Amino acid sequence: MKHIISALVENKPGVLAHVAGMFAARAFNIDSLVVGRTEEPGLSRMTIVVVGDDRVVEQVRKQLEKVVPVVKVQDFVGQPLVARDLMLIAISAPPAKRPEILSLIEMFRGKVVDIGQKFLMIEISGPEEKIEAFIDVCRPYGIKSVARTGTIAMPRQEKRES
Amino acid sequence: MSGKSRKPADSTVKPSLKPGSQIIVDTLVEMGVDKMFGYLGGVVLPLFDKLYDAPIKVIIPRHEQGGCHMADGYARASGRVGVVVTTSGPGACNLVTGLATAMMDSIPIVALTGQVRTNLIGNDAFQEADTTGITRPVTKYNCIVKDIKDLARTIREAFYIASTGRPGPVLIDIPVDVELTEYKPDDGEKLKLPGYKVRTKGHIGQITAAAKAVNESQKPVLYVGGGVISANASDELRQLAQKANLPVTMTLMGLGSYDQKKPESLDMLGMHGTAYANYAVQECDLLIAIGARFDDRVTGNVKTFAPNAKIIHIDVDPASISKNVHVDIPVVGDAKFILKELIEKIEHRPRKEWLKKIAEWKNKYPLRYDNNSTKIKPQYVIEEIYNQTKGTAIITTGVGQNQMWAAQFYKFSRPRQFISSGGLGTMGYGLPAAIGAQVAKPDQTVIDIDGDHSFNMTMTELATAVEHKLPIKVCIINNGYMGMVRQWQQLFYNRRYSCSRLANPDYATVAKAFGAEGITVDKKTDVPKAVKKMLSVKNKPCVVDFRVEGEENVWPMVPAGKSLSEMDGLQILERLV
Numbered sequence: 001m002k003h004i005i006s007a008l009v010e011n012k013p014g015v016l017a018h019v020a021g022m023f024a025a026r027a028f029n030i031d032s033l034v035v036g037r038t039e040e041p042g043l044s045r046m047t048i049v050v051v052g053d054d055r056v057v058e059q060v061r062k063q064l065e066k067v068v069p070v071v072k073v074q075d076f077v078g079q080p081l082v083a084r085d086l087m088l089i090a091i092s093a094p095p096a097k098r099p100e101i102l103s104l105i106e107m108f109r110g111k112v113v114d115i116g117q118k119f120l121m122i123e124i125s126g127p128e129e130k131i132e133a134f135i136d137v138c139r140p141y142g143i144k145s146v147a148r149t150g151t152i153a154m155p156r157q158e159k160r161e162s
Numbered sequence: 163m164s165g166k167s168r169k170p171a172d173s174t175v176k177p178s179l180k181p182g183s184q185i186i187v188d189t190l191v192e193m194g195v196d197k198m199f200g201y202l203g204g205v206v207l208p209l210f211d212k213l214y215d216a217p218i219k220v221i222i223p224r225h226e227q228g229g230c231h232m233a234d235g236y237a238r239a240s241g242r243v244g245v246v247v248t249t250s251g252p253g254a255c256n257l258v259t260g261l262a263t264a265m266m267d268s269i270p271i272v273a274l275t276g277q278v279r280t281n282l283i284g285n286d287a288f289q290e291a292d293t294t295g296i297t298r299p300v301t302k303y304n305c306i307v308k309d310i311k312d313l314a315r316t317i318r319e320a321f322y323i324a325s326t327g328r329p330g331p332v333l334i335d336i337p338v339d340v341e342l343t344e345y346k347p348d349d350g351e352k353l354k355l356p357g358y359k360v361r362t363k364g365h366i367g368q369i370t371a372a373a374k375a376v377n378e379s380q381k382p383v384l385y386v387g388g389g390v391i392s393a394n395a396s397d398e399l400r401q402l403a404q405k406a407n408l409p410v411t412m413t414l415m416g417l418g419s420y421d422q423k424k425p426e427s428l429d430m431l432g433m434h435g436t437a438y439a440n441y442a443v444q445e446c447d448l449l450i451a452i453g454a455r456f457d458d459r460v461t462g463n464v465k466t467f468a469p470n471a472k473i474i475h476i477d478v479d480p481a482s483i484s485k486n487v488h489v490d491i492p493v494v495g496d497a498k499f500i501l502k503e504l505i506e507k508i509e510h511r512p513r514k515e516w517l518k519k520i521a522e523w524k525n526k527y528p529l530r531y532d533n534n535s536t537k538i539k540p541q542y543v544i545e546e547i548y549n550q551t552k553g554t555a556i557i558t559t560g561v562g563q564n565q566m567w568a569a570q571f572y573k574f575s576r577p578r579q580f581i582s583s584g585g586l587g588t589m590g591y592g593l594p595a596a597i598g599a600q601v602a603k604p605d606q607t608v609i610d611i612d613g614d615h616s617f618n619m620t621m622t623e624l625a626t627a628v629e630h631k632l633p634i635k636v637c638i639i640n641n642g643y644m645g646m647v648r649q650w651q652q653l654f655y656n657r658r659y660s661c662s663r664l665a666n667p668d669y670a671t672v673a674k675a676f677g678a679e680g681i682t683v684d685k686k687t688d689v690p691k692a693v694k695k696m697l698s699v700k701n702k703p704c705v706v707d708f709r710v711e712g713e714e715n716v717w718p719m720v721p722a723g724k725s726l727s728e729m730d731g732l733q734i735l736e737r738l739v
Contacts, residue, residue: 066481
């Protein structure tokens, strides 16, 4: 099962190595890992997607908490949340094909961010499945290259209306 | 350092400003360090210059690995943080085995390593190594201090991290220019460790659940590891066991936490544990693990480990809970606090039937060896050492058969008495650890029960012991083989002794060349007087080369991957009656 783990870490040299090293040493597999700054200058957030059974992921969470510069760890499994990936994809797009490609981009709420004589670069964000689906629909045109972030996520606010 | 007149330290610096090297020394003194271990080199010369005038005794090993094991032995014997310092590059690299040894056994060490100048880092400078990169997996925490402002605080943090929670080694890498930069440190600066939390008190609901399980249990067993020793919880353990009639078995790391002369003691469990401990664990209905981590050498096949038991696990490290074996009642926190609470909540139970059954196992399967043999049996040597020291000596070991026999045949009665590399199994640990232990406990008898091939790995440290007039005893259980390797080759590789027998020197001559006492024992009848002579040597180390039976095996033995109750060698032991 896929778990999205969010770790607040101290923003100092070596912290990524501490975390990545722990994963490697304990033979945990990382599906994706995203690091970015937060609103607080001293803290960064790592969003790590891990696939494994509950026991393994529980170990991942505990071992992460043991890494000294890791301040807080949350496993979002089972919570309603918003999860997004971002992708840049360049596909071959001769002028004759462009109208249908543009309508696909429209359907996926993507954006054309660069255009050449024979290709388009598209920016698209959304849940991982949507990104995968867009890659699939692009395949027949010819994919030149793909650059993707991993997943970032945030739980939805609890709704306390009654 | 000889007693020659020393030049006074350079007094041209402004009084309020101190170079980093002085800040390091002052912070170490502030942390209570009065003895440390370490080796010089280019980038730590500023630090050693300040150590020249410091109220800290520095013991220089002959190899940095030895220095790290000394700091480790010092920490295990004293309960304090061991400190080791080395230069950059090779000096730091040589610490790796020592740090990994301490990491696996949760021993508090602070290692300080010099590093090349900040502006040279990453340039493959002379004696440069990525020390934090290399040592990251073998330390509880490490970091490099590139800004003098962080130096004092980082060293204080290192001591705090090393000695709290589940203890472990911490390494601080310090570039030489930071040692030389002058700065006025803020003495009142707080630690900045937002991500480091230590859980001390256990959850009261969990403690209550644990007490209920203990009170309901018919056949309980306490399974105790090194965590009880690092938590200084032996007194509480004794009260707990005696109040509720709980038999106690210990891991290798737990030896000493419970007096083995007491009837509740089942001695060591696991691969080379006693039959009565292993049977008790396999048959118990409640296993109370305290400060132990369900290592594969303890559990055998985890699927069939303690099959009928509910498991309580008391540990300061949440990540140890349910790591290898599913735990029914976890209690996270400091064993000393938790056991105090638990003692209040448990009730006396006679448990007569269970204790009777255990007594029967004890009676049927005691640890034994062939005492009628005319050859010197290794177990006999250890028993003789035990008897002549009245069971009071601090024992360190090498790794392998010597270590297992020491664990089986020396009966320990107090914590910090048995010092051995458990998790990593580091051959060569015994001698430097004995030096560290003797430095920590100058008035006690410290004996390294070593193997010939273990001793070969670090025997150069005899020079350190001679230099500091340390009266450590080194008992080499010399069977001419890598004994445990040979045993496995005999049992599992059809007696093909591939590469496990090396040419050894004459150890008594080696010892004498170093300036130590050296004794060779060839005859069984000479063992008692050799031990007696060894114990009488003062002011210098004594090495005794016991030429023991070459192909003696350690029994019982649970082959790797088997259940604890599937012990080999029991029939051999039974025949020895």
